[in-house]
Amino acid sequence: EVQLLESGGGLVQPGESLRLSCAASGLTFRACPLSWVRQAPGKGLEWVSGISAMGGEHTYYADSVKGRFTISRDDSKNTLYLQMNSLRAEDTAIYYCTKYAGQYTGNSYFEYWGQGSLVTVSS
Amino acid sequence: QTVVTQEPSFSVSPGGTVTLTCGLTSGSVSTSFYPSWYQQTPGQPPRTLIYSTNTRSSGVPDRFSGSILGNKAALTITGAQADDESDYYCVLFMGSGVYVFGTGTKVTVL
Numbered sequence: 001e002v003q004l005l006e007s008g009g010g011l012v013q014p015g016e017s018l019r020l021s022c023a024a025s026g027l028t029f030r031a032c033p034l035s036w037v038r039q040a041p042g043k044g045l046e047w048v049s050g051i052s053a054m055g056g057e058h059t060y061y062a063d064s065v066k067g068r069f070t071i072s073r074d075d076s077k078n079t080l081y082l083q084m085n086s087l088r089a090e091d092t093a094i095y096y097c098t099k100y101a102g103q104y105t106g107n108s109y110f111e112y113w114g115q116g117s118l119v120t121v122s123s
Numbered sequence: 124q125t126v127v128t129q130e131p132s133f134s135v136s137p138g139g140t141v142t143l144t145c146g147l148t149s150g151s152v153s154t155s156f157y158p159s160w161y162q163q164t165p166g167q168p169p170r171t172l173i174y175s176t177n178t179r180s181s182g183v184p185d186r187f188s189g190s191i192l193g194n195k196a197a198l199t200i201t202g203a204q205a206d207d208e209s210d211y212y213c214v215l216f217m218g219s220g221v222y223v224f225g226t227g228t229k230v231t232v233l
Contacts, residue, residue, distance in 0.1 A: 035222075037224075044210075044212065044224060044225075044226055044227040045161070045163075045169065045212050045214075045224040045227070046224055047214070047221070047222040047223065047224060050220055050222070058220065059220075060219065060220030060221055062221070063124070096168055096169075101174065105220050106216065106218070106220060107157050107216055108157065108216070109157065109159035109171065109174040109175070109214065110159070110161070110169070110171060110214070111171060111174075111180075113168040113169055113170075113171075114168065115168055116168055
């Protein structure tokens with residue numbers, strides 16, 4: 001059974017940084033492209049970032065986070081990360097770790113979802 | 124900035140049929156956008172329903188179906204049941220590794 005477990009969320013002030021982690025099990029982690037999707041309280045879903053399999057040579061970002069967030073992975077630890085810098089109030093959301101179907105980040109869909117980790121940016 | 128539009132809400136009677144759509148503010152949706160659909164109930168992560176326009180995910184009842192209708196992607200629920208009352212989101216692949224979620228549709232069954 002595929003399991004994705006996010007951690008690292010919490011309350012931070014505007015301008016601060018936070019790193020989310022997603023520990024994966026039940027899959028061949030290094031072969032899996034992965035992504036982060038977020039959902040602000042009471043709002044819709046927003047794709048945030050994606051990373052290719054096999055070391056994560058290719059990364060992709062939504063315009064809303066480009067230059068502030070960095071996605072990465074450690075295949076030796078079966079863990080996905082999202083480093084979030086210069087956080088803003090509008091980054092407040094539940095952040096879901098997701099696995100793309102197939103081998104690539106393109107022409108795919110979000111096959112598995114974690115339970116999410118809440119990030120709150122407030123002074 | 125690309126906006127993917129969905130109806131804000133729909134109401135359907137038990138046993139009835141409802142079709143949700145997923146469009147672009149500029150341009151038409153085709154199979155090349157690999158539209159997928161997700162169902163979400165309060166407090167839960169989304170559940171994958173449909174991918175690649177019309178392929179049902181494992182375990183999804185056949186009352187859910189996907190298609191292209193005109194210039195939009197569509198999700199049809201045929202024979203709606205009470206537990207279909209949820210939020211529904213489409214996603215389009217825009218190329219260059221970028222995905223955009225639709226605005227979401229709240230479906231009420233009553």
